[in-house]
Amino acid sequence: MKPFPGALGAIGNTPLVRLGRIAPPDAAEVWIKLEGGNPTGSYKDRMAVSVLGRAVGSGRLSAGDTVVEYTGGSTGTALAFVSAVLGLRFTAVSSDAFSASKLEAMRAFGAEVIIEPSENGAITPELIQRMKGRAFALAEAPGTFYADQFGSPDVRAGYSPMGAEIAAALDGRIDVLCAAVGTGAALMGTFDGISAAGAGSKVVAFEPLQSPLLTTGRGGPHRVEGIGVGFEPPFLDRETLTDIRAIDQEDAFAMCRRLAREEGIFCGASTGLNVVGAIALARELGPGGRVVTLGCDSGLKYLGGPLYA
Ligand SMILES: Cc1ncc(COP(=O)(O)O)c(C=O)c1O
Numbered sequence: 001m002k003p004f005p006g007a008l009g010a011i012g013n014t015p016l017v018r019l020g021r022i023a024p025p026d027a028a029e030v031w032i033k034l035e036g037g038n039p040t041g042s043y044k045d046r047m048a049v050s051v052l053g054r055a056v057g058s059g060r061l062s063a064g065d066t067v068v069e070y071t072g073g074s075t076g077t078a079l080a081f082v083s084a085v086l087g088l089r090f091t092a093v094s095s096d097a098f099s100a101s102k103l104e105a106m107r108a109f110g111a112e113v114i115i116e117p118s119e120n121g122a123i124t125p126e127l128i129q130r131m132k133g134r135a136f137a138l139a140e141a142p143g144t145f146y147a148d149q150f151g152s153p154d155v156r157a158g159y160s161p162m163g164a165e166i167a168a169a170l171d172g173r174i175d176v177l178c179a180a181v182g183t184g185a186a187l188m189g190t191f192d193g194i195s196a197a198g199a200g201s202k203v204v205a206f207e208p209l210q211s212p213l214l215t216t217g218r219g220g221p222h223r224v225e226g227i228g229v230g231f232e233p234p235f236l237d238r239e240t241l242t243d244i245r246a247i248d249q250e251d252a253f254a255m256c257r258r259l260a261r262e263e264g265i266f267c268g269a270s271t272g273l274n275v276v277g278a279i280a281l282a283r284e285l286g287p288g289g290r291v292v293t294l295g296c297d298s299g300l301k302y303l304g305g306p307l308y309a
Pocket of ligand 1: 074075180181182183184185186187225226227268270271296297
């Protein structure tokens with residue numbers, strides 16, 4: 001792909017840092033890719049620029065067209081940002097069940113946000129189906145483009161540069177890549193990038209213990225935004241995985257608070273969960289090994305909620 005225009009050039013090339021205080025001394029190294037430094041504070045900027053940039057590049061989408069997606073927030077904010085730069089309109093189908101700040105962030109980038117009403121703020125399968133139906137109906141209109149965050153191959157491809165950046169920073173020596181999965185695109189796409197750079201690694205996926213669909217077949221309610229979507233992650237390639245582990249969300253929340261105070265890493269709950277899992281793997285691997293995980297987004301997105309209250 002050509003270099004991204006304008007503010008899109010600020011996507012990627014994020015820092016990869018080694019945990020100094022939180023990682024135990026008698027364990028493998030733990031490295032974390034700090035993706036909160038992307039323009040909208042999340043690694044979702046990578047998938048948004050991949051999906052929309054490739055669609056514009058191939059002529060499937062043109063300036064003035066309308067991009068449509070159903071979304072609870074981070075993906076919508078990233079699509080709204082990239083749409084603004086590329087001169088596209090963006091319509092998000094969302095709900096009052098999602099955090100007001102994420103809806104406001106989409107509007108700040110000029111998005112039209114259509115609200116499907118929830119019952120008392122609950123995120124239910126019925127609500128998601130309603131949002132999806134509305135988005136599909138809107139995408140029928142001429143001059144609209146359905147971004148397809150759960151199906152477009154350009155979503156997974158968008159994370160390949162993250163893998164290339166990690167491989168370059170660590171001279172290709174990575175023992176384990178691990179991360180929690182929503183769609184599975186970030187974990188698998190990052191692994192694709194590591195592999196394309198000629199480096200190998202084991203790949204371990206995480207999910208919340210409170211919704212252990214992948215490890216037990218039974219999902220459930222949980223409070224880690226962005227992961228544990230309640231269905232098989234569309235981009236997760238089980239053949240490639242070494243292991244899938246369920247991690248307690250309460251440990252993830254506590255880890256977020258420790259990361260901020262002890263390492264200066266300000267993140268959301270999925271990142272806390274990633275670090276809890278990465279440290280367990282580092283203990284198993286022992287000194288001399290190297291574990292890499294993803295810092296999905298910035299803690300700024302969660303101020304006002306219970307995580308840092
Ligand atoms: C905060 C956060 N963490 C993790 C994920 C999971 O990423 P992926 O869908 O690429 O598996 C998401 C996806 O929405 C997210 O918003």
